[in-house]
Amino acid sequence: FVSSLAMNVVGKSALSRTDVEPALAEMKRKLMERNVAEEIAEQVCDSVGRGLEGQRLASFTGVASFVRSAFEEALSGILNKRAVDVLMEINKSQVRGKPYVIVFCGVNGVGKSTNLAKIAYWLGGHGKKVMIAACDTFRAGAVEQLKTHCAKLRVPLYERGYEKDPAKVAFEAIRQAERDGQHVVLVDTAGRMQDNQPLMRALSNLIAVNNPNLVLFVGEALVGNDAVDQLTKFNKALSDLAPTAAVAAAGGGPSARGGTDGAALARRHGGVIDGIVLTKFDTIDDKVGAALSMVYTSGAPVMFVGCGQTYVDLKKLNVKSVVKSLLK
Amino acid sequence: MVLNELGARISKAVSSLGQSMLIDEKVLDGVLKEICTALLQSDVNVKQVANLRNGVKKRVNIAELAAGLNKQRVIEKAVFDELCDMLDSGADPKKLELKKEKGKQQTVMFVGLQGSGKTTTCTKYAYFYKKKGWKPALVCADTFRAGAFDQLKQNATKAQIPFYGSYKETDPAAIAQQGVLRFKEEGRDLIIVDTSGRHKQEAALFEEMKQVAAAVSPDIIIFVMDGSIGQAAFDQAKAFKEAVEVGAVIITKLDGHAKGGGALSAVAATKSPIIFLGTGEHMDQFESFETKRFVQRLLGKGDVSGLMDK
Numbered sequence: 204f205v206s207s208l209a210m211n212v213v214g215k216s217a218l219s220r221t222d223v224e225p226a227l228a229e230m231k232r233k234l235m236e237r238n239v240a241e242e243i244a245e246q247v248c249d250s251v252g253r254g255l256e257g258q259r260l261a262s263f264t265g266v267a268s269f270v271r272s273a274f275e276e277a278l279s280g281i282l283n284k285r286a287v288d289v290l291m292e293i294n295k296s297q298v299r300g301k302p303y304v305i306v307f308c309g310v311n312g313v314g315k316s317t318n319l320a321k322i323a324y325w326l327g328g329h330g331k332k333v334m335i336a337a338c339d340t341f342r343a344g345a346v347e348q349l350k351t352h353c354a355k356l357r358v359p360l361y362e363r364g365y366e367k368d369p370a371k372v373a374f375e376a377i378r379q380a381e382r383d384g385q386h387v388v389l390v391d392t393a394g395r396m397q398d399n400q401p402l403m404r405a406l407s408n409l410i411a412v413n414n415p416n417l418v419l420f421v422g423e424a425l426v427g428n429d430a431v432d433q434l435t436k437f438n439k440a441l442s443d444l445a446p447t448a449a450v451a452a453a454g455g456g457p458s459a460r461g462g463t464d465g466a467a468l469a470r471r472h473g474g475v476i477d478g479i480v481l482t483k484f485d486t487i488d489d490k491v492g493a494a495l496s497m498v499y500t501s502g503a504p505v506m507f508v509g510c511g512q513t514y515v516d517l518k519k520l521n522v523k524s525v526v527k528s529l530l531k
Numbered sequence: 532m533v534l535n536e537l538g539a540r541i542s543k544a545v546s547s548l549g550q551s552m553l554i555d556e557k558v559l560d561g562v563l564k565e566i567c568t569a570l571l572q573s574d575v576n577v578k579q580v581a582n583l584r585n586g587v588k589k590r591v592n593i594a595e596l597a598a599g600l601n602k603q604r605v606i607e608k609a610v611f612d613e614l615c616d617m618l619d620s621g622a623d624p625k626k627l628e629l630k631k632e633k634g635k636q637q638t639v640m641f642v643g644l645q646g647s648g649k650t651t652t653c654t655k656y657a658y659f660y661k662k663k664g665w666k667p668a669l670v671c672a673d674t675f676r677a678g679a680f681d682q683l684k685q686n687a688t689k690a691q692i693p694f695y696g697s698y699k700e701t702d703p704a705a706i707a708q709q710g711v712l713r714f715k716e717e718g719r720d721l722i723i724v725d726t727s728g729r730h731k732q733e734a735a736l737f738e739e740m741k742q743v744a745a746a747v748s749p750d751i752i753i754f755v756m757d758g759s760i761g762q763a764a765f766d767q768a769k770a771f772k773e774a775v776e777v778g779a780v781i782i783t784k785l786d787g788h789a790k791g792g793g794a795l796s797a798v799a800a801t802k803s804p805i806i807f808l809g810t811g812e813h814m815d816q817f818e819s820f821e822t823k824r825f826v827q828r829l830l831g832k833g834d835v836s837g838l839m840d841k
């Protein structure tokens with residue numbers, strides 16, 4: 204794409220908006236082909252374009268690497284987000300004698316339960332005692348799905364069957380885990396569409412009542428433009444709809460762990476999602492754009508990447524290679 | 532259905548033509564840009580969008596348009612035709628409708644990517660035909676996913692539809708064959724086979740799908756696709772079509788915010804029509820679908836014949 208840019212700017216002193224416009228349009232198209240949401244591709248190109256304006260170019264060969272590195276830098280900057288060190292945080296909770304609670308949420312069928320099981324396996328490998336809480340009390344087979352994983356992983360399951368209040372099941376599971384000296388509780392939740400108000404409210408209630416240490420949003424790499432809406436609405440619904448700790452307490456709900464974890468409580472009033480689990484990364488070839496859409500929209504880091512259907516198919520995000528695929 | 536939102540934007544762009552006194556190249560480009568952005572935001576394949584833009588420009592040669600012709604109508608029709616071409620599988624959906632014939636027992640096999648909604652949709656499909664007087668039955672040939680048989684069993688029980696599956700058997704082809712045989716013997720006239728989720732990157736999974744298809748020789752294979760899928764849709768759909776004889780498509784999860792454009796692109800890849808839409812997690816949240824009607828709605832036209840004749 205840089206050829207079109209080169210034609211226009213050789214011999215000029217500084218780049219103008221019209222000089223870079225064709226190159227940006229081509230770049231936007233490329234990002235969209237790689238499955239970046241339209242709106243995000245537009246915004247990224249716009250901001251890179253603004254950065255390029257007025258820049259001086261020394262030579263013809265400088266142009267190609269110049270624009271490329273501008274995009275490289277911008278994309279890496281977006282994707283490189285600091286994430287909490289989960290294992291270290293778990294150690295800290297262990298010292299206090301409290302289980303570290305992770306809630307998994309997201310829309311239907313993205314891989315919440317499967318990747319929760321992978322993370323249980325990973326934690327087990329690090330010597331952590333893990334309990335799984337079956338708080339998808341709605342979808343057919345959801346409880347049996349976790350039962351199967353727990354049997355294979357030799358991990359205890361806390362379940363109360365179907366049609367129970369998920370917030371309450373989570374609460375009981377956490378107390379049970381504390382009694383049993385578990386280090387981590389992984390809370391599975393039912394899939395829900397981001398604009399289904401009653402279901403979103405139920406999820407924020409679960410989070411308000413149980414005040415987890417970590418809220419993970421699970422999104423699939425296959426998703427297109429909807430990624431933006433999913434993350435925006437999950438974040439918003441969870442912070443807007445969450446009853447305050449006081450209300451939850453008055454309603455009989457526990458604000459149990461709030462005292463020792465004031466920081467987590469405060470954080471709940473800003474963005475809610477602490478990290479992203481990006482799943483089905485093995486199904487998209489070089490169309491890796493959903494990673495960019497999700498991180499750009501939420502500001503949350505990709506903490507885990509699911510890349511297959513077995514327990515070992517869990518990786519960290521390789522920002523370099525994602526950026527490379529986006530620009531290839 | 533949120534697909535309509537896309538329709539509203541397209542028809543707004545087209546009708547904005549009426550407001551400009553003079554329709555020239557620049558006006559047409561503006562309208563096309565608006566339509567293409569709407570399509571891209573709905574996840575329609577980037578290349579297909581480019582094709583549509585070029586196609587419309589080819590159909591409408593502004594400079595050569597005879598003075599007497601209504602330019603807006605010409606453009607409108609070009610957009611309509613291009614959209615129809617994009618959505619039209621070439622197959623006649625009427626031929627795909629299940630017809631009850633005495634003594635005939637139909638077998639339908641569901642395939643698709645992981646988590647696209649196959650198992651849920653199997654029951655919806657069975658329930659839809661049950662209400663029409665058919666005698667459906669469900670076979671679980673997913674021996675891989677944890678809890679798969681329990682899921683189908685619980686759904687089937689709720690819908691009061693007989694089901695077949697096993698906790699021990701690990702060969703999906705074997706179990707599919709046994710299930711279909713059993714229900715043929717029992718005189719069921721619509722036997723639905725649910726399979727595991729799979730993707731083109733794993734050859735062994737596609738091989739397995741071929742084996743299941745060979746074991747049950749289905750009358751039709753239905754490809755189930757998630758309405759929120761993005762640019763990966765086309766390649767995946769094409770690979771499924773190349774591996775087995777996909778005959779129809781069902782798009783799920785259209786009760787959400789997604790506009791289904793990625794899945795629509797898959798129609799071009801599978802050359803198969805969309806026959807149903809999933810619009811919720813419950814058994815009855817299921818709508819039949821027809822391309823023509825859909826495009827008419829997209830353009831906000833109740834009666835498209837008038838448009839076609841002009």
Ligand SMILES: Nc1nc2c(ncn2[C@@H]2O[C@H](COP(=O)(O)OP(=O)(O)OP(=O)(O)O)[C@@H](O)[C@H]2O)c(=O)[nH]1
Pocket residue numbers: 309310311312313314315316317318339342345392393394395482483484485486508509510511512516645646676728730
């Ligand atoms: N190829 C691939 N498949 C995956 C991955 N993660 C999950 N899956 C598959 O996706 C399908 C759905 O996974 P689940 O874990 O049941 O998804 P969920 O989000 O819990 O679904 P609901 O609870 O119904 O909303 C299963 O077939 C999984 O095996 C992944 O990283 N790669």
Ligand SMILES: Nc1nc2c(ncn2[C@@H]2O[C@H](COP(=O)(O)OP(=O)(O)OP(=O)(O)O)[C@@H](O)[C@H]2O)c(=O)[nH]1
Pocket residue numbers: 311312342394396643644645646647648649650651652673676679726727728729783784785786787808809810811812
């Ligand atoms: N909101 C909504 N959810 C749906 C729809 N269809 C299916 N689902 C949900 O999507 C999730 C996945 O559905 P499944 O039927 O398990 O998908 P699958 O294709 O059988 O998954 P695998 O067998 O793991 O490949 C479940 O939570 C379903 O309840 C729909 O039309 N709308």
Ligand SMILES: [Mg+2]
Pocket residue numbers: 315316317339345391392393394
């Ligand atoms: Mg689940």
Ligand SMILES: [Mg+2]
Pocket residue numbers: 649650651673676679725726727728
């Ligand atoms: Mg299934």
